[in-house]
Amino acid sequence: MSKQDMNENPQNQHLSASVALDDEQRIRVLSPAMLVFRRFIRNKLAITGTIFIAGMFLFSFVGGWLMPYGESQVFTEYVDMSKDYAGASRNTEYKFTTVDGSDFPMIARSQFVLAINDNSPAFSSQGVDYSLENIGAGFYRISALKEAATAAMIGGKYSIVTAEGVTDPRLKNEFMRAIEEKRDSFESGGTTYIVITQKKNIKACVSRPVAIATLNIFDFASQEADMGFEFRHEAALAYSALMSQAAGVQPFEAGGARYELALEEGMATVYSLSDGARTVYANISEYIVQAVYGDVFLTIDYKNKVKDCINEGIAEFTFADETGEERTYAILRNNEQWTIKWVEETLVTQNYKFPSREHLLGTDGNGMDLLTRIMYGGRVSLIIGFIVVIIETTIGVILGGVAGYFGKAIDNLVMRVVDIFNCIPSLPLIIILGAMMDELRVDPQVRMVLLMLILGILGWPSIARLVRGQILSLREQEFMVAAEASGLSVNRRIFKHLIPNVIPQLIVVCTMSLGNIILTESVLSFLGMGVKFPFASWGNIINAVSNVHVMTNYLFVWIPAGFCILITVLGFNFIGDGLRDAFDPKMKR
Amino acid sequence: MRNYVIKRLLLSVVILLFVALIIYTIMRSIPTSYVESIARQRASLPGSKSYSEWLEQLNKVYNLDVGILEGYVRTLINMVRGDFGDSWHYNVPVTQKFTEVIWFSFVLGAVAFILEIIIAIPLGILSARKQYSKTDYAVTVFALIGISLPTFFFATILKLVFAIKLGWFDLYGTVGRYYFQLSPFGKFLDIAKHYVLPVATLVIISIGSLMRFTRTNMLEVLNSDYIRTARAKGLSEARVINYHAFRNTLIPIVTIIGGTLPSLFSGALITETLFGITGIGKTAYDAMVSADIPFSMFYLVFLAVLTLLGTLISDILYAVVDPRVRVS
Numbered sequence: 001m002s003k004q005d006m007n008e009n010p011q012n013q014h015l016s017a018s019v020a021l022d023d024e025q026r027i028r029v030l031s032p033a034m035l036v037f038r039r040f041i042r043n044k045l046a047i048t049g050t051i052f053i054a055g056m057f058l059f060s061f062v063g064g065w066l067m068p069y070g071e072s073q074v075f076t077e078y079v080d081m082s083k084d085y086a087g088a089s090r091n092t093e094y095k096f097t098t099v100d101g102s103d104f105p106m107i108a109r110s111q112f113v114l115a116i117n118d119n120s121p122a123f124s125s126q127g128v129d130y131s132l133e134n135i136g137a138g139f140y141r142i143s144a145l146k147e148a149a150t151a152a153m154i155g156g157k158y159s160i161v162t163a164e165g166v167t168d169p170r171l172k173n174e175f176m177r178a179i180e181e182k183r184d185s186f187e188s189g190g191t192t193y194i195v196i197t198q199k200k201n202i203k204a205c206v207s208r209p210v211a212i213a214t215l216n217i218f219d220f221a222s223q224e225a226d227m228g229f230e231f232r233h234e235a236a237l238a239y240s241a242l243m244s245q246a247a248g249v250q251p252f253e254a255g256g257a258r259y260e261l262a263l264e265e266g267m268a269t270v271y272s273l274s275d276g277a278r279t280v281y282a283n284i285s286e287y288i289v290q291a292v293y294g295d296v297f298l299t300i301d302y303k304n305k306v307k308d309c310i311n312e313g314i315a316e317f318t319f320a321d322e323t324g325e326e327r328t329y330a331i332l333r334n335n336e337q338w339t340i341k342w343v344e345e346t347l348v349t350q351n352y353k354f355p356s357r358e359h360l361l362g363t364d365g366n367g368m369d370l371l372t373r374i375m376y377g378g379r380v381s382l383i384i385g386f387i388v389v390i391i392e393t394t395i396g397v398i399l400g401g402v403a404g405y406f407g408k409a410i411d412n413l414v415m416r417v418v419d420i421f422n423c424i425p426s427l428p429l430i431i432i433l434g435a436m437m438d439e440l441r442v443d444p445q446v447r448m449v450l451l452m453l454i455l456g457i458l459g460w461p462s463i464a465r466l467v468r469g470q471i472l473s474l475r476e477q478e479f480m481v482a483a484e485a486s487g488l489s490v491n492r493r494i495f496k497h498l499i500p501n502v503i504p505q506l507i508v509v510c511t512m513s514l515g516n517i518i519l520t521e522s523v524l525s526f527l528g529m530g531v532k533f534p535f536a537s538w539g540n541i542i543n544a545v546s547n548v549h550v551m552t553n554y555l556f557v558w559i560p561a562g563f564c565i566l567i568t569v570l571g572f573n574f575i576g577d578g579l580r581d582a583f584d585p586k587m588k589r
Numbered sequence: 590m591r592n593y594v595i596k597r598l599l600l601s602v603v604i605l606l607f608v609a610l611i612i613y614t615i616m617r618s619i620p621t622s623y624v625e626s627i628a629r630q631r632a633s634l635p636g637s638k639s640y641s642e643w644l645e646q647l648n649k650v651y652n653l654d655v656g657i658l659e660g661y662v663r664t665l666i667n668m669v670r671g672d673f674g675d676s677w678h679y680n681v682p683v684t685q686k687f688t689e690v691i692w693f694s695f696v697l698g699a700v701a702f703i704l705e706i707i708i709a710i711p712l713g714i715l716s717a718r719k720q721y722s723k724t725d726y727a728v729t730v731f732a733l734i735g736i737s738l739p740t741f742f743f744a745t746i747l748k749l750v751f752a753i754k755l756g757w758f759d760l761y762g763t764v765g766r767y768y769f770q771l772s773p774f775g776k777f778l779d780i781a782k783h784y785v786l787p788v789a790t791l792v793i794i795s796i797g798s799l800m801r802f803t804r805t806n807m808l809e810v811l812n813s814d815y816i817r818t819a820r821a822k823g824l825s826e827a828r829v830i831n832y833h834a835f836r837n838t839l840i841p842i843v844t845i846i847g848g849t850l851p852s853l854f855s856g857a858l859i860t861e862t863l864f865g866i867t868g869i870g871k872t873a874y875d876a877m878v879s880a881d882i883p884f885s886m887f888y889l890v891f892l893a894v895l896t897l898l899g900t901l902i903s904d905i906l907y908a909v910v911d912p913r914v915r916v917s
Contacts, residue, residue, distance in 0.1 A: 045729065416604065422900075423608045425892035427858060429615070432877045432885055436619050439880065519739055523859060526741045545745050548760065552753050562742035569737035577733065 036504075039582035046578020052571030056564070060378025069369045071376040072534040075350045075359070076367060080343050085329060086298060088289045088306055088338040094140075094213045099229045104142065104211040112142060112213060122196055131194055131207055136240025140213045141233065145205035148193060149175050152201055175204045212236060219283045221300045230254045235261060235270055239284060242268070267304065306331070310338055352554050362556045365544055366533075374561055377536040381568065384452055384531075385518045389510050391456025396463025397506070401494045403464065404471025411468070418461040426458040427520070434529025444532040451530055455517060466509055470502045504583040508576050515572035522565050538565045594905060601897045606665075608893045613661045616882050617653075624653065627677065650674075651882070668890070678881035679872075686872065687887065691854060693763065694861065694868030697784060698853035701791035709796050710842065713803025717811060718830060728800065735797035740859045744790045748863075751786060758786050761865030787864045791857055803842060810837045840911045848903030851895040 030038070040046050064071075094113060098104045108125035115123035115132060122131045122145070129145040149171055151158040158179060160172045171188045178186035178195050179202055185194045186204075193204040212232050216239075234254040238261040242250045250261045251273070258273040259281060272281035280300060287310065289303040302319055309317050309331055318326045332339045349367030353359055361370040403414035433454065437447055474480065475498065483497050524530030525539025533540065541561040545551040551558070624647050632640035645654070651674065652660040667674070673683040716728035752760045759765060765779050810816060811834055819833045856870030865871070869888070876884035 045726070045733075416600075419600075419604045419900075420607045420611070423604060423893040423896045424611060425889055425896070428873065428877060428885070428889055428892065429612075431858075431874065432615070432619070432880075432889075435878050435880055515737060519737070522739050523741060526739070527859075539739075539741075542739075542742060542745070548753075551745060551749060555749075558742075558745065562739065562746070565739050565742065566734070566737055569739075570733055573733045573737055577729070 036579075036582045040578050043578040043581060045574045046582070049571040049574025049578065052567050053575065056378060056568050056571065057382065060375050060382060064372070064375035064379055067369075067372045067375060069372040071372065071536055072366075072368060073372070074367045075353075075363055075369065076347050077350050078345045079348050081346045081348075082330070082341050083344045083346070084292045084339055085342040086289060086291045086296075086306070086340040088287055088310060088331075088340065090336050091215050091217050091286055091288050092336075094215060095217065096142075096211050096213050097229050097232050098211040099209060102144070102208075102210045109213075112140075116140070129196070129205065130210070131196070131205075132213075135233075135236055136243060138215050139236035139240065141209055141236075142211045142213060143194075143207035143209045145194065145196070145207050147203055148206050149204040150201055151175065151179055151203075158202070171204070178204070209233070216284050216286060217288050219285070219289070219300055219303050221280050221282065223297060225281060228255070231259075235259070235282070235284065239263075239268055267307070306338075306340060352550070352557065355556055361560055362554070364541065364557055365547075365550070370541070370557065370560070373536040373541055374538065374564055377538045377541055377561065378564060378568070380448070380531055380535060380537045381518050381521060381565075384448070384455075384521050385514045387452045388455045388459060388517045389514050391452065392459035392513070393463055393506065393510055395456070395460040397467050397499060397502075399460070400464035400467030401471060401499055404468035405475060405490070405494050405498065407472070414464065415468070418464050421458065421461045424458065426455075427523070429458070430454055430524055431527065431529050434524065434527070438529075444535055448531055448535065451521070451524070455520065459513065459517070462513075463506070463509060466505055467499070467502050470505060471498050474498055474501055504579075508580045508583065511572050511576035511579060515569040515576070518565065518572070519569050538562075590908065593908070597901055597904065601901055605890075605893060605897060609665065609668075609890055610661055612886060612889045612893070613664060614657055616886050617657050617660065619880065619882065624648065624651065664886075673887045674883035676876060676881055676884040678876045678879045678884060683883050683887045686884065687869065687891075690867055690872045691856075691869050693866055694856035694870060695854055697787055697791065697857065697861070697866060697868060698855075700784065701788045701795070702849070702853055704788065704792045705796050705799055706846065708792070709799040710803050713800045714807050714830070714835065714838065716800070717804045717807030720808065728804070732797035732800040735793050735795070736801075738794055740790065740794050740857075741863060743794060744786070744860060744863045747786050747790060759783060763866050783864075783866075787857070787860050787866055790860050790864075794860075799842075799845070802845060803838065806841050807834065807838045810834050813837075840907075843910050844903045844907045847906040848899040850902060851898040855892055855895050 094109070094116075096104060096109055105126065108123075108128070108130065111123045111125040112130070112132065115121075121133075122129060124130065129147075131143050131145055133141045133143070135141050147163050149160055149162045151160045158176065160175055162171060168188055168191070171193075174186050174188040175193070175195075178193075183195060185192055187193070191206060194207050196203045196205060209229075212229060214232075214236065218232065218235075231254040234252040238250040238252040238259075242248055242261060242263045248263060252259055252261065260271045260273055260278070262269050262271060268284040269280060270282040270284070271278045283300050283304065285307055287303075287307050289298060289306050291298050305317060305319055308314075314331070316328060316330050318328050320326050327342055330341045332341065350359075350363050351365050351367045353363040353367075355362045359369050359371065361374065364370050364373060399414050399417075403411040430451070433450075437450070442450070471494075480493070480497065483493050488497070521530055522537065522539035522542075525532075525537040526543050528540070528543060531537035531540055538561045542558045544554075544557050625644060628640055628643035628647055631637055631643050637643070638646075648654040652663045655663070671684065675681065676683050676686055679686050712728050712732075716725040719725050748760055752758045759782075763780060763783050764776075765783070768776060768779055771779055815837075816829060816834055819829045824833075854869070856868045856873065858870035858874050860866075861868045861870035862874050873884065873888040876888070
């Protein structure tokens with residue numbers, strides 16, 4: 001501006017004074033660059049464009065530097081969330097506990113359930129016969145049967161055949177008596193035999209318990225407790241003995257330890273009596289209470305509390321956790337299922353937060369600050385724009401200059417190459433290459449470099465064409481004849497004398513193509529083929545609209561980035577337009 | 590003139606051959622495992638040949654078993670015969686898919702193009718006649734905003750305002766939900782309604798350049814000596830503009846418009862994809878993203894042909910329309 005002021009002042013002085021026509025000062029001589037500059041700043045649109053671009057540079061480079069947040073800094077927060085803690089349900093499936101060392105396969109378990117439904121006392125599976133006994137209180141004892149003798153009715157009389165390896169001599173007589181008395185079992189030689197009638201045959205079998213099945217659930221006080229067959233069997237017997245009374249205590253023994261089963265208020269609790277102390281050992285109920293997380297062991301007190309609440313229909317209770325802190329739990333009922341929820345502090349990303357004091361433009365789907373992203377996106381777009389323009393101008397000027405200066409065959413060759421490059425559809429080609437890079441999982445940074453190279457290589461023909469056309473006409477002018485006459489080298493003639501004369505048109509075209517490149521880059525990034533996450537770009541910020549929900553409800557996510565592209569490209573176009581008018585004032589009427 | 594056209598045509602064919610070679614080379618160097626995955630898929634069918642046999646056969650069908658140059662020549666011969674192979678993504682011959690979808694694109698492009706001409710030329714002339722007036726600034730700013738608007742952003746705004754907030758149009762597609770229950774005229778209206786937003790997008794985005802071009806040319810014409818002469822003769826301003834100036838402005842405009850005609854078939858990749866119009870642009874985009882080499886190859890060559898045709902038409906038109914230009 002100072003230079004301009006200096007030019008302005010003499011003029012003013014001189015307008016006030018009366019001057020002669022031949023006064024030397026009357027004709028103000030301005031350098032061509034100054035003339036262009038003056039014409040440029042007189043153009044309102046060009047000034048607007050310059051302000052846009054300057055603003056964008058400040059916004060992206062200085063703004064990004066001033067911003068306290070990083071480009072891909074994720075913002076998180078703690079939120080109190082109601083989460084599932086445990087689940088409870090009334091048990092409807094039989095639970096099996098097998099005797100150590102014996103096997104009760106899955107298929108036999110299914111047969112057992114069928115037999116229970118048929119009320120039949122025996123079933124067979126995979127060639128093994130089983131009997132089942134209801135030992136009370138919903139417990140079933142399952143025994144595998146081994147045939148000892150068979151009685152077949154022949155002519156109204158039973159004839160008894162003993163199985164191989166059975167040596168008891170009294171077995172036949174005892175069996176016959178049992179058949180006549182229609183007993184279910186009999187004893188002989190210290191062994192109990194069970195009588196089973198199968199169509200016409202009657203069998204006497206030795207039974208050996210293999211498993212205990214029940215709908216009841218044992219909850220143990222500690223994870224190391226004895227949960228084996230014997231304990232459960234004895235507890236079941238004690239339980240069924242107690243069932244006849246409303247309340248009471250029944251002692252039993254299992255595995256050499258003494259226990260006591262107590263029935264209080266409909267709740268059956270097993271106490272361990274070892275070492276003279278009476279401690280809670282297990283609990284029998286029809287509810288399953290399980291923690292959602294595998295690493296949480298629910299204490300028996302907690303389970304009891306839950307069962308109490310379910311029985312009494314209480315929706316909320318408090319319970320002290322391991323550290324003694326009281327926590328509130330809520331019970332939600334869904335048919336025969338109960339869910340126990342608690343409120344837990346959870347770390348979540350702050351995605352799609354509306355604009356606030358901390359995040360002036362809100363946050364995006366990854367919980368990143370949008371204003372920061374847009375600033376860094378601006379850097380990426382502007383840098384890509386300038387680098388691509390530098391690449392395409394370099395190639396274009398060299399090839400165009402050479403073609404224009406030498407003409408003839410070289411010109412023909414270069415122009416055919418220009419034609420070929422002109423015909424290659426750039427956007428589809430870059431999309432294909434982008435898809436390819438997706439498949440190869442190319443690093444985002446490498447991708448960005450490749451993108452610039454591809455855009456530059458595909459963009460040079462228009463510049464080459466312009467330079468060549470200008471040079472073709474310029475080289476015929478007198479100053480070039482003078483340059484040749486003074487013996488300058490070809491290099492010098494092209495790049496020192498011809499190219500500088502093309503610079504005005506070149507600047508206009510480059511400014512316009514800066515806008516175009518930024519537009520192309522944003523389209524590619526929008527399609528996911530250009531600049532990729534974690535790098536920000538205006539295009540990939542707008543990419544969020546492929547989710548219609550975001551497009552409709554979170555306008556702050558994509559509208560600002562879109563306007564940034566619009567303003568930047570518009571700024572470059574305004575400047576380019578203004579420069580063209582300034583360089584070539586012929587158009588002015 | 591005839592010799593000129595023939596020379597240009599031959600040159601175009603040579604250029605096309607080179608362009609096709611470049612495209613073929615790029616396609617060949619795509620390290621896609623698509624052929625292998627197809628071979629694997631087919632080999633896993635019951636009673637099928639082994640994987641390696643399938644791979645060999647597929648490589649042979651797609652000329653992938655020979656060097657790039659030989660493969661190129663073979664592919665070229667097939668292409669000249671009109672055999673572009675089967676699309677891997679759509680599982681039908683490429684040309685069949687092309688004929689299915691091209692008309693959607695053509696209608697879209699043509700409607701937008703006609704609207705563009707109707708709006709851009711009068712506005713360009715108006716803005717040239719009143720250079721540096723408020724009208725001129727308004728038209729210039731409007732044109733430049735159109736040029737500077739990213740298609741996807743503008744399309745999204747249109748969708749948000751007209752499809753979601755106002756609910757006038759559907760978000761996606763070429764036909765509505767009840768299309769098949771409508772009368773023929775109703776069907777036509779239904780399709781037309783679905784084309785409103787895409788056409789609006791295309792017109793606004795691409796109107797700027799034609800408008801600017803008209804303005805620049807009109808300014809040039811208005812600055813020329815014959816216009817000054819016409820004015821000096823005392824002709825009315827209307828006659829100067831509408832008769833003398835307009836007809837001279839038409840010369841470059843007709844050239845440009847003629848050169849644009851082939852690109853009506855090239856499809857609008859972004860607009861079609863965003864509005865779910867199954868034209869050539871969207872079809873090609875889906876094919877390209879899924880590494881469908883035969884279809885992508887066809888599309889790229891097709892676009893190259895359209896570009897060449899456009900240049901050819903505009904060069905020939907330039908010689909035909911302007912009697913001052915004589916082809917040497």
